[in-house]
């Protein structure tokens with residue numbers, strides 16, 4: 401479904417991604433793990449058109465999307481939930497969700513999806529008239545994921561969904577990530593510093609170090625890999 405072929409991305413003269421290649425099949429949850437600054441966020445931004453690669457190609461359902469605008473990429477069915485959530489703080493929960501659905505034509509389907517996200521996150525249903533900025537960190541993360549879902553993405557890109565959340569909420573968010581994948585066959589590409597939880601959630605995973613992919617395997621094998629355990633799973 402998604403393929404990166406030798407993608408190199410730069411910030412000015414700084415090369416953040418060095419010939420990154422990876423592939424994601426339809427219906428999979430794929431985790432991308434690595435230390436701070438390894439290039440995980442840049443990988444997501446290279447897919448969704450925010451920092452287009454200087455070299456290499458990004459293919460989505462066989463189409464070369466390397467140099468398409470972010471708007472076109474969203475229209476093709478890729479939606480990113482960026483790190484730090486970035487919901488609209490002065491819009492209500494409901495208005496934020498409507499923004500997510502702005503490209504959709506069928507009101508009935510949008511209504512159905514609204515009911516679906518309110519089922520996933522009953523907290524948001526209770527707070528639908530409240531301004532986004534007044535929600536707690538966890539609720540804002542729920543809203544950011546829900547807003548992305550309202551565009552009915554084929555591929556959902558999640559950047560650090562666990563960041564800054566209390567442990568109990570982190571467990572809940574990851575359970576819901578699995579549920580979204582199961583319910584809608586939504587393909588999910590998950591960037592996480594919490595490698596343990598990410599690999600327990602994903603089907604397969606990639607490990608990144610200083611801009612390169614250094615390991616690729618099933619999530620189960622990565623969880624049992626001695627190097628991964630030492631470097632990313634607290635030696636457990």
Ligand code: ATP
Pocket residue numbers: 411414416434435436437438439440441442443593
């Ligand atoms: P984190 O979890 O901290 O976000 P990451 O693995 O997502 O880490 P990136 O944010 O992709 O890493 O950063 C990759 C490299 O690119 C780092 O060396 C970082 O300093 C650099 N970088 C990121 N954004 C910029 C920018 N806007 N300008 C210059 N360099 C940047």
